[in-house]
Amino acid sequence: MKLKQIACVFGVVVGVGLSTLSWAQVKIGTIASSTGVVSAIGIPQRNTAMMLPEKIGDLSIQYIHLDDASEPNNTVTSVRKLITEEKVDAIIGPSGTPHALALIDLVSEAQTPLLAPVGSISLVLPMDEKKKWVFKTTQNDGLVADKLLQHMQDNGVKTLGFIGTADAYGETWYGVMTERLEQYGIRLVANERFKRPDTSVTGQVLKLMSANPDAVLVAAPGGPAVLPQASLYERNYAGTVYQTHGAAMNDFLRLGGKAVEGTILGGSLMLVPEQIEDDNPSKAIAQDYMQRYNEKYGHMPATFGGNVYDAGLLLVAALPVAAEQAQPGTEAFRQALRTALENIKELPGTQGIYNMTPDDHSGFDERGVELLTVKNGQWERVH
Template identity: 60%
Template sequence: MLLKTAGTLLAAALLATGPVQAQMKVGVITSSTGPTAMVGIPQKNTVPLLPARLGDLTVDYITLDDASDPAKSVAAAHKLIDEEHVDAIIGPPGTPNTLAMIPFVAEAGVPLLAPVGSATVVQPMDAQKKWVFKTTQNDDIIAQALVGHMAANGVKTVGFIGLGDAYGENWYKVFSALAADHGLRIVAQERYQRNDSSVTGQTLKLLAARPDAVLVAATGAAAVLPQVTLVDQGYKGRFYQTHGAALPDFLKLGGKKVEGTVLAASLMLVLPEMPDTHPSKPVAQRYIDAYEQRYQTLPATFGANVYDAGLLLQQAAPPAGHAGRPGTPAFRAALRDALEQTHDLVGTQGVYNMTPQDHSGFDARGRELIVVRDGRWKRLP
């Protein structure tokens, strides 16, 4: 009787302390050094702003820097999976880095939330890419807006210069198809590398082709170089940029030489101009306010891609917990399934509706046409 009473008291004491809450581990790979640092730093800075709890689960974020190197991205993924036993990974920002990691996260059965620009990390869907979810707009959504603006503003010929990696190559693939559909002729195309310090040879070829407009398909600081070089060489046509250029440093580095640039990107760039009816406006404002309070500066949209990854996990983790405890294959598989079933989740960048074939889930609410005017981003009507 004494033992039974003691056991009953112990059970009551445990219940009084509340349920035991399992800890979930989330790895975050940033490129906070190296050529992609302008993208990676705001992403690293966003980690302290991610949800401290995912439903009833506490969460531990483990952050590693890959120095913008795909080989180091793979090494970081191995460390997070094999040593830390993470349940999900956020990052890295570079498309080549993410592509290098996909076989390893798929083999381990660990969901990857990729804050990258190119749709190549989730398209075409296959047995490996089903483990990847993208927290930025796909190339085609952005390209449709740019091509539509070109066609409506008298552009007939276009020069293309993009990164010589998966980001630039997929952008050319998507853009060239849309351009043909809209009667636009690509008269020159060139490539360069993220860490190049000069693109004089490539831009001279573009200049000789005399296009009405030039589209630069690059990210971070690398997006500025071809444009300022062409301006210095006397090019007078219109410039277009992808969402890879959507960061404050593009304006700082480009100065007057990026005036008039048109891009399609997140509503965060022009948030005060957005109507209050846009579902993402209050979510984006909360993120901006939290970032500014912590760092005394405004965030780049790339940081918001990581913030949205936290929102996606916050919704997906509770149902995954019914399938198993964090740290188990059952939990990670259920987390993947829950992410794929995301419906009408409002993030900072737009509204997510995932399907088995669409692991980005954005529609037109995830982009705005924007122009650089007087050194600032302004929304185009």
């Protein structure tokens, strides 16, 4: 499917000639944490899911939208329902890394493609027979980590303190960082954890401060990313604070205020579209999505919503290809859809360019990460 057709299908129906089918119906399940502790991520994802096209060429799309209330057990229950009762052809979601990791066995057994808008590299690597059913619409942690570590090295950072959430997100980031630190000449001097609902991290921050690192990396998604940095600010920590792409949202600026000034993170071009070159093919995609989201909901989307929008773009490209091979609602169709997703090349999304392969189900390269800082309460691209 051509880029122009893929872009247009989100606004109007496009004609893709499918010789064997006439308005065949595809069922897509979506699951987001639109309530609960992960809702800062889940709400823009749920809102974006409501914007996905109901017709793609000769295919009619039926969506079943569910909320897991930020609980991984609910995620599993909801996805089992989507698979066994609704018999969906693919699933978009969930909102959190722990929630998505809990689904690998389930979707692989059902042979149902999962397009997961979460960050953890462990969802798709190392690739195996189970993970081949999972595709990821965010930058791999390692891609972001390399951007951050290169900035640290270039700015003389020799020692690093780490604080992350006490779950799969924090643990994955700890692993990704520690396996890379030596090659950048950086030594880890402190390692702390906290729970997402925590309201204080005083003990952890005091331990970080006592280690006196040149910089601190906070590995937390959504609103919880602010708490450790605010605590460091209150205690006059003088080093640089780095954040993962889990903090790449405007709410981070609103919640953090002065405490997050000078933050360095690897994030999405959606945060600084006006600072991106016009010849970047993702710029137009991102701006179109953001404009239509704003028109529908009265405010700009968080970048997490863009991950769901990109999942929609991937399906727009892959569903017609699969429909040429098999009838929606069948195992053969789901197999064909997985293969079609795996063969997508040079597809611009809101945050980068997708080039999927059998070994890479994220598909982003360095074009999928922008190095950003916070200056005067606004995002600014780091050149």
